[in-house]
Amino acid sequence: MNKLLQGKGKSRFWIGIILVFGFLIAAFSDWIIEWLWLGSLGYEQVFWTIKGTQFLLLGGALLVALLYILPNMHFLANQSKTINFSQSPLGQLNLEQFTHKQFKTIFYSFGVLFSLFFAFAYYMRWDSYFRFHWNETFDKVDPIFGLDIGFYLFRLPFIETIQNSLSILVFFVTLLMLVFYLYSGSLSLQGSSGISARDSVKKHLSLNLGVWLLLLSWGYYLERYKLLYNPNGTVFGAGYTDVHVVLPVLWIMVIFCLVLSVLAFMQYFISNFRWLIIGGVATAAVGIIGQGLLPTAIQKFQVEPNELQLETPFLEHNISQTREAYKLNRINEREYNARDTLTWEKLENNTSTLQNIRLWDPRLVIQTYRQLQEIRLYYQFYNVSLDRYQTEEGYMQMMVSARELSEEMPEQADTWVNRHLQFTHGYGMVMSPVAQIGTQGDPIFTIKDLPPVSEMGLNVDQAGIYYGDHDPSYKIVNTDIEELDYPRGDQNVYNNYDGNGGVSIDGFFSKLLFAWEFSDINILLTDYIREGSKIQFWRSIRERVRRTAPFLQFQDDPYMILVNGDLKWIQDAYTTSPHYPYSERYNGQLNYIRNSVKVVVDAYDGTVDFYAIDEEDPILDVYMDIFPDMFKSLNEMPEAIKAHIKYPQTLFEIQMDIYNTYHMTNPQVFYNNEDLWERPNEKYGGQQIKMEPYYVLSKLPGDDNLQYMLISPLTPNNRDNMIAWMTAKSDFPQYGEVEVFKLPKERLILGPAQIEARIDQDTEISRQLALWDQRGSRVIRGNLMIIPIEDSFIYVEPVFLIAEGVDIPQLQRVIVTVGEKVVMEPTLGLALESLFGQRPEERIMAATETVISQDSSQAQVQGPAQTPTGPQLEEFKTLWSEAQRALRDGNWQLFGEKMKEIEDLMNEE
Known part of the structure; x- marks a missing residue:
């Protein structure tokens, strides 16, 4: 009997252990998995620092809330003992049946629940606390209060959080x-006799009212700094009325609320609400008049008639601070x-620029990649990025796309084993020069096929x-199921990770643990x-990267690079703030x-490395102090x-959009x-x-070296002519240098819309494009490229033809304009x-010309081929037109x- 009881005791013990373990998994599986995941990357410090800070904030805020709320709830529960609920508006609730202990339980429960809501708000403010606690200085001060900019970016937001949350709590x-x-x-409330209540009730309310008014006074004190973020004036930030009217x-x-709080606290000793009510009415009147009516009147009758004169100092603040912040x-x-x-002669001096003018449009070439290089249904190209590579043929701009695993699988192959154990990864990439065209208007691949082969070393x-831009599902690798690498003939090549x-x-x-997390029992079975x-x-x-560094901002798409035979991704990360004054x-x-x-x-x-490329950024300095082992120089x-490394497009666009206004410094x-x-x-389209x-x-004016750069023309507001162009360099050691080239204002420089209009107005071009559009195909004109060459511009726009029913854009023509x-x-x-x-004997475009092989399905760039000139050129054009006509008609023999x-013709001496 004893053994039986002992056996049952042990069974209950193990059942209890299992239940506790199951509860822990159910409650904390997200955290456990996040910890394991960050540990596999070597970033456990991120997990423990963030979670530790969250619980510190949660515990601190909960303690503060409980210390304030529970004494108040205790007092309310005690007051309930002396209240006759049957004679009150709450009489219908039959509250007399509740005992004092039950009232205490109800009030305490409410207090704890409200405290938890209050504390949870701080649990979510861990990043704001990071910046508050590890704040840095900018060594620059704001023009109104003379405080370091770091105060506004690091300390003020969290201080405002404390003030706002406490005010709401007490209120x-x-x-x-x-x-x-x-x-x-x-x-x-009794008409002439005022407020009727027991002294204990008055004292209770007066203490809480005093605390709230004290917090309100603190709020008005902090409100002064928020004037530097005022978006409603002539400029962003404090204007004339804000500084000379609203600030006083x-x-x-601040003083009125402080005095009111003192009056409220005095009610604990002197039960007379008269002066408190008078003070409250006076404070409300000052607030309405001083913050509403008076600023409006001053702005309308004093500032607006003399706005430029009065607002000039504040315009200068806004201009200088904005230019600094961006x-x-x-x-x-x-x-x-x-x-x-x-x-x-000038074109000869810029051959490398001409050979890298991008003709292929990433929005269209992705379809070509998918049709020609996905090869199997379980692969997919999701996007195309631009980069540059040193090749056997020189420094070239390339289009690059990763052959990733498709998120969708053929129905017959969509099994759990295939989706999670066998089809685990994409394979290889494709790469093609931005300016080279095959015989049928297809890109010429530098890297292609499975396994990847290269034409340029x-x-x-x-x-x-295994880690890409898509495919959010989990994979289990190095199992008893071999993983598909790539197909080869009728067979497949497999591997184990x-x-x-x-x-x-x-x-x-x-x-x-993972079966629970991913709701998939197959992991366990x-x-x-x-x-x-x-x-x-x-x-x-x-x-x-977002889960590894949740305190950084990620806007741009990652892009793939090929480094010493390995494939890697680069993701740009930003530090931002909405609190830079002015x-x-x-x-x-x-x-x-x-x-x-x-x-x-x-x-x-899947290793993740963070490189700090702007160590002058005070916000980054904060995170480098918090996570000293995370960032590499x-x-x-x-x-x-x-x-x-590339200058990111998101940053460039933001700077450009702000600069369009803030290049005006007068x-x-x-x-x-x-x-x-x-x-x-x-x-x-x-x-x-x-x-x-x-x-x-390209080469910038006065520069002898090719630079990889981001570029954009700029036009005057509501005008189409070009007024300037902006560029940002990507190659070291000039990385990050941004330049604006201002064009002459006294004469017309054609902008993109005007060039497009000229193309539309050209009768021969319009006729040809309209003809193609009517023959079971669709014409799309790609990106218009405006390329500076020495002291001139060349405008280049590709023309694509998409046959009906076959979504493979073909680059059929190139439109070029210079001058008229x-x-x-x-x-x-x-x-x-x-x-x-007719070009001179020096053949500057050899690398961009296509030599046609006997196999009409292939096109290769063959070094410096002889380019037709003079009469040969006319014969070449005639033969090309006849070949294209044969291709459209499906006459492959004639083609x-x-x-x-x-x-x-092209091989003739």
Whole structure:
């Protein structure tokens, strides 16, 4: 019998252990998994620091709330003993049946619940606390109060959180007590005799009212600093009326509320609410008049008639602070005397620029990649990025796309084993030069196929993409099921993952944990998991870096790079704030931004490295103090990776949009908006859209070296002519240098919309495009490229043809214009010859011309091929047109004959 009882006791013990363990998994599985995941990346410090801070804030706020609320609830519960509820408005609730102990339980429960809500708000403010506690100085002061800018970005937001939350807490608790006393009959308002209540009730209310008024006084004191964020004046920030009217009124409100709080506290000793009521009415009157009526009157009758004169100092504050917050004060402004003076000699001196003019549109070429290079249904290309590479043929701008695992699988193959154990990764990438065109208008691939092969010495050694831009589902690797690498003929090549990425899942409890987290019992039941198996989750690059560094901002898409045979991703990270005094807010969200961090993620191992590229950023300094082992210096970044760093488009667009207004540094010009700029429009898909900045590989005026840079033309507000162009360099050691080239204002420089109009007005081009649009195909004009060459511009726009039913855009023509003339030819080289006449013996466009092989389905760039000139050029055009006509008609024999004739013509001496 004893053994039986002992056995039952042990059973209950183990059942209890299992239940406790199950509860812990259910309650804390998210945290456990996050801890394991960050530990696998070597960033446990992030987990413990953030969670520790959250619980510190939660515990501190909860303690403060309980110390305030519970004594009040205790007093209310004691008062309930002396209240006759049957004679009060609450009589219908039959509250007499509750005992004092039950009242205490009810009030205490409410107090704890309200305290938890209050504390949870602080649990979510861990990042604000980070900045408050580890604050840095900017060594720059605001122009009104003379405080360091760091006070506004780091300390003030958390101080305001404390003031606001405490004010709300005290207000609602006091309101609750007031309502309870009124409805219970303990407090009543009597006309001439004033407030009727027991002394204990009056003292209770007066103490809480005094605390609230004290907090209100503190709030008005802090409100002074918020004037520097006022968005409603002539400029963003404090204006004349704010400084000379509102600010003094706020000081008066601070004093009035302070006096009122003293009067409220005095009620504990002197039961006379008269002066408190009079003071409250006076304070409300001062608030209404001083913060509403008086500023409006001063603004309308004193400021508006003399606005420029009175607001000039504040305009200067806004201009200088905004330029500092967005680094506009570091933009180098230069004059660019654009002229239509392009010659063959100048083109010869800029051959490398011409050979890298982007003809392929990323919005269209992605479809071509999908049709020609996905190869199997379980692969997919999601986006195309631009980069530059040193190749056997020189320094070239490339289009790059990762061949990732598709999120959708064929229905017959969509099993749990396939989705999570066998189809675990993408494989390889495709790469093609931005300016090279195949015979049928397709891109010429530098890297292609499975396994990846390269035409220019850019070899891919580790092609597996276990971490990519998409595929959010989890994968289990190194199991008894081999993982598909790539197809080869009728067979497949398989492999087992041997990298460092993932969390170990070879134990029962770890399988149970992940089965619960992902709501998938198959993880627990499968027999394929073995010792050394790992589960990979949060595999998307954006989610991966966001979870690793949740205190940074991520706006741009990550882009893939090829480094020494390995595939990696680069993600730009930002530090931002909406609290920079006097700085104009961008889209109402931020008014300070720095691209301070570059994140590099290995596509095979999933390792995440953070590189600090702007160590002058005080916000980044805060996080480097908190996480000293997390950030590497720029000097630690391998040179091979540094060669692929790009100035991010998001930052460039923000700076450009702000600069369009804040290049005006003269207050009068700024006030009148005399020289307001904007981003130009371009035509795409038959619609007018805002032109996006674009990357170019070019030489800046006066520079002998190719630079990879982001560029955008700028136009005057509501005008189409070009007024300037802006560029940001991406190559070291000039990385991050932003320049604006101002164009002459006394003569017309054509902008993108005007060039588009000229193309539309060209009868020959319009006729040809309309003809193509009517023959079962669709014509799309790609990005218009405006390329500066020495002291001139060349405008280049590709023309794509998409056949009906086949979503493969073909690059059929290139439109080029310089000065007054517009031409459209099959290649950029032919277009330049059409513009400038017969080229000299030096063949500057050899690398961009396509040599047609006998196999009409192939096109290769063959070094410096002989380019047709003079009569040969006319014969080439005729043969090309006949070949294209044969291609459209499906006459492959005639097409092949014409291609052979073209090859013979181009090989002639």
